Amino acid sequence: MSTQPYIAKQLREVVSKQVQHRCGYCLAQERVVGTPMEIDHIIPQSLGGPTEEDNLWLACSLCNDYKGNQVAGLDPETGDLTRLFDPRHQEWGDHFAWTESGDRIIGLTATGRATVTVLNLNRLSLVRARQAWVAVGWHPPKD
Numbered sequence: 001m002s003t004q005p006y007i008a009k010q011l012r013e014v015v016s017k018q019v020q021h022r023c024g025y026c027l028a029q030e031r032v033v034g035t036p037m038e039i040d041h042i043i044p045q046s047l048g049g050p051t052e053e054d055n056l057w058l059a060c061s062l063c064n065d066y067k068g069n070q071v072a073g074l075d076p077e078t079g080d081l082t083r084l085f086d087p088r089h090q091e092w093g094d095h096f097a098w099t100e101s102g103d104r105i106i107g108l109t110a111t112g113r114a115t116v117t118v119l120n121l122n123r124l125s126l127v128r129a130r131q132a133w134v135a136v137g138w139h140p141p142k143d
């Protein structure tokens with residue numbers, strides 16, 4: 001994206017390998033979606049987040065767009081303002097689970113629920129794609 005700041009190629013490669021070339025939020029894999037993942041500043045640059053390994057992860061372009069400059073959202077269950085999921089310092093499985101059919105993400109915690117809402121992790125286009133991925137055994141990810 002043109003709005004993405006310059007990030008050294010080497011740093012981009014290090015981060016991409018760490019996260020197995022998949023989105024830290026919806027877990028879509030680059031080789032399945034077919035479009036390059038974007039570098040996500042966990043704390044956005046506009047809020048002072050540095051372009052350093054510890055603040056970087058990968059996100060698919062839609063998750064990155066929905067996240068924008070946000071670091072928090074409302075937990076739909078309690079209405080409380082809650083920090084969004086931090087894919088580098090938190091475990092996905094502690095905050096999210098797949099539905100039995102594998103096509104939707106359930107927020108298990110306030111952080112998980114707020115992140116599902118803010119990033120629209122169950123957007124219809126993605127749910128439909130997951131249904132196709134499940135059918136061929138590419139989804140949900142096994143780790």
Ligand SMILES: [Zn+2]
Nearest residue numbers: 023026060063
């Ligand atoms: Zn995503």
